[in-house]
Amino acid sequence: METPRTSDGTPDGSNDGTGPGPGRGDEERTALIVESLADAFAPLMEADPVAFRGKYRTMARDPHAFYRGSACLFYADLTASGPDGGAVDDDWVDERSGRIWVHGDLHVENFGTYLNDDGRLVFDVNDFDEAYLGRWTWDLLRFAASLALVGWQKALPEPDVRELIGTYVAGYLDQVDDYRRSGDDASEFALHLDNTEGPIHAALVQARQRRRADLLDASTVRVDGVRVFREDGSVRRLPDDERAEVEAAYQQYLATIPEDKRSPRSLFYDLRDVVGKSGFGIGSAGLPAYNLLVEGHSQALDNDVVLSMKQANVPAVSRFVDTGAVDGYFEHEGHRTVVSQRALQVHTDPLLGWTELDGTGYVVSEVSPYEVDLDWSGLTEPEDIAEVVGLLGRATAKIHCASDEDSEQDLVDFQVEEALAASVEGRREELVTWLADTGTAYADRVRADHALFVAAFREGRIGVSST
Helix, strand or coil, X not given: CCCCEXXXXXXXXXXXXXXXXXXXXXXXXXXXXXXXXXXXXHHHHHHCHHHHHHHHHHHCCCHHHHHHCCHHHHHHHHHCCCCCCCCCCHHHCCCCCCCEEECCCCCCCCEEEEECCCCCEEEEECCCCCCEEECHHHHHHHHHHHHHHHHHHCCCCHHHHHHHHHHHHHHHHHHHHHHHHHCCCHHHCCECCCCCCHHXXXXXHHHHHCCHHHHHHHHEEEECCEEEECCCCCEECCCHHHHHHHHHHHHHHHCCCCHHHCCCCCCCCCEEEEEEECCCCHHHCCCCEEEEEECCCCCCHHHCEEEEXXXXXXXXXXXXXXCHHHHCCCCCHHHHHHHHHHHHCCCCCCCCEEEEECCEEEEEEECXXXXXXXXXXXXXCXXXXXXXXXXXXXXXXXXXXXXXXXXXXXXXXXXXHHHHHHHHCCCHHHHHHHHHHHHHHHHHHHHHHHHHHHHHHHCCCCCCCCC
């Protein structure tokens, strides 16, 4: 997959063969961008145009921000029929490896810390809103293109970027091999304070310094000796009928917490306050959401818990795969998101669960003070980035291999590590080359698409006005 370039070496967006079909001009490519965003977000854009104006302004900031917000376009490109009638990665999947749990939106900024259900701070993949069943290569290719975009923004030479992609893939394959040798499930591998260094260790140390009381003081005030949510521009007080519906949905959610993760303390889960919430990131723009303040392990004010109850969205992957065997498994998108995360992440948030509000699925999870994202701003030298991306490759393999017959769900009923090994047998170097070629070429495509998107947004063609 080689990107056509202009005489100065930049990607030629006017006649690019990396999208779904050769020789698409700017107008045709712009139409595909607009159509893909409309297919994915039209109801949400109509419901909350202000939120989407903010989302699109963020996406307009730089090519990587555009990439983060346009997973729908990525999958439209990957699954479109090429000259041979197949998707771009048909050579790398079979009946098993083409249908495993995938993250769905794996880019370099979807990694960070969390406090797992056994009390340990872990660095891992995060944000499972787009998780679904799909091809194992999709997560690796989405990450490779993301890494190529970040490398370009840091002015790294292309050979260095390609080598970094190779380091990521090597980490991934090494971890797959470790699982095959050990015969144990993927729960044994974890990045934590005792086995990390550099930027990943720094993120874990930063998370360890966080205090629940600081998060509570930032989002709540004390009134008559109890906490209530602080009034600011990101929250709204609910009318009585809406609050009653949210409280009923909260009670439904409590039943979805696994028995082995429920607190034995009777006070835990008592609801103290509820507000509507806005101001989420790129992926959650326009999705209705609430914050709930819950009594913690005791009546002490510093261990109260803030929960997010957010409407779940349709994952981008599901628009491009056969969902017939999967749809009946889930009650709604909230249920799908939680089942997916529990499949991919061995030790999930003990408060993770789902509920339903007005016939729509919602995900409930803790707003944790211990979540710190990997800071890429200080990563400038290829050798420092290589140290990180090799571990990110291992973390990617962990989520894939955790979500098989050893997990609680039964949609994937085989050992994923064996299926992955079979897909790359005797072709590992070829895989590295393919991911480097395809990832860097798609990053070129994204940079050209970003310019087309910005122009279309300024002209009012994206579905919401730019002003």
